[in-house]
Amino acid sequence: xxxxxxxxxxxxxxxxxxxxxxxxxxxxxxxxxxxxxxxxxxxxxxxxxxxxxxxxxxxxxxxxxxxxxxxxxxxxxxxxxxxxxxxxxxxxxxxxxxxxxxxxxxxxxxxxxxxxxxxxxxxxxxxxxxxxxxxxxxxxxxxxxxxxxxxxxxxxxxxxxxxxxxxxxxxxxxxxxxxxxxxxxxxxxxxxxxxxxxxxxxxxxxxxxxxxxxxxxxxxxxxxxxxxxxxxxxxxxxxxxxxxxxxxxxxxxxxxxxxxxxxxxxxxxxxxxxxxxxxxxxxxxxxxxxxxxxxxxxxxxxxxxxxxx
Numbered sequence: 001x002x003x004x005x006x007x008x009x010x011x012x013x014x015x016x017x018x019x020x021x022x023x024x025x026x027x028x029x030x031x032x033x034x035x036x037x038x039x040x041x042x043x044x045x046x047x048x049x050x051x052x053x054x055x056x057x058x059x060x061x062x063x064x065x066x067x068x069x070x071x072x073x074x075x076x077x078x079x080x081x082x083x084x085x086x087x088x089x090x091x092x093x094x095x096x097x098x099x100x101x102x103x104x105x106x107x108x109x110x111x112x113x114x115x116x117x118x119x120x121x122x123x124x125x126x127x128x129x130x131x132x133x134x135x136x137x138x139x140x141x142x143x144x145x146x147x148x149x150x151x152x153x154x155x156x157x158x159x160x161x162x163x164x165x166x167x168x169x170x171x172x173x174x175x176x177x178x179x180x181x182x183x184x185x186x187x188x189x190x191x192x193x194x195x196x197x198x199x200x201x202x203x204x205x206x207x208x209x210x211x212x213x214x215x216x217x218x219x220x221x222x223x224x225x226x227x228x229x230x231x232x233x234x235x236x237x238x239x240x241x242x243x244x245x246x247x248x249x250x251x252x253x254x255x256x257x258x259x260x261x262x263x264x265x266x267x268x269x270x271x272x273x274x275x276x277x278x279x280x281x282x283x284x285x286x287x288x289x290x291x292x293x294x295x296x297x298x299x300x301x302x303x304x305x306x307x308x309x
Contacts, residue, residue, distance in 0.1 A: 048138025
């Protein structure tokens with residue numbers, strides 16, 4: 001006779017409340033901030049590379065994307081904080097172990113450099129200084145595009161914390177897609193050959209990490225396929241794949257196809273950020289996403305201790 005299986009336990013919390021507090025951020029503010037910050041940082045990196053390789057039109061379009069994305073992200077961040085002074089207050093200390101502190105200082109250093117590079121490009125004033133500012137913005141832009149992955153992973157939100165190994169790569173690929181897409185829309189076809197390769201690479205990275213995250217997150221990974229989060233993530237994958245194929249295969253032949261591919265890449269990047277945000281919010285609503293992994297880790301520790309003993 002086979003032993004009787006115990007029923008799966010039901011997970012609840014006092015008075016039906018979730019164990020974790022659901023993030024109170026507005027999706028349009030924080031997910032929008034993630035998208036715009038990635039667009040800005042990666043655009044500055046592309047602008048610096050274009051500047052160094054003699055592609056002035058591509059550099060200018062990317063600088064416009066960088067400043068535009070930065071402006072939107074700052075507005076979204078300040079709206080979420082409630083008062084501009086709260087952002088300034090974060091600069092009172094520098095704490096290398098805090099993603100929020102590091103990100104605040106990155107933005108504080110990056111913003112003036114990105115603005116100076118674009119101003120010099122548009123006006124022709126102080127070109128050597130503008131050139132140096134563009135290189136500096138490109139270097140800091142890589143951090144601006146990806147630091148938010150550490151910010152999200154360094155939380156108790158199950159869907160974010162359990163994907164801490166994939167989020168940096170996903171955010172990097174998503175940022176490259178957004179910046180490449182924006183540049184494809186506004187740049188002459190003759191200057192975008194390397195950009196098309198970059199767009200395909202960014203899309204491959206984003207899509208591979210998007211496929212891996214639900215598996216690596218354990219039980220919380222199912223939230224990436226549920227409800228609004230699932231719809232957003234599926235739409236993101238379609239848009240990113242379409243944009244990558246258009247950019248890589250046909251983008252060099254037709255200006256219209258390049259622009260349409262750029263729009264698809266932008267849309268895919270934005271949908272990815274909103275999908276990740278919604279998955280995180282969903283993973284805080286059911287106690288099982290907290291309790292089950294904790295019990296599994298405890299059981300594993302007990303098995304290991306028994307083996308050693």
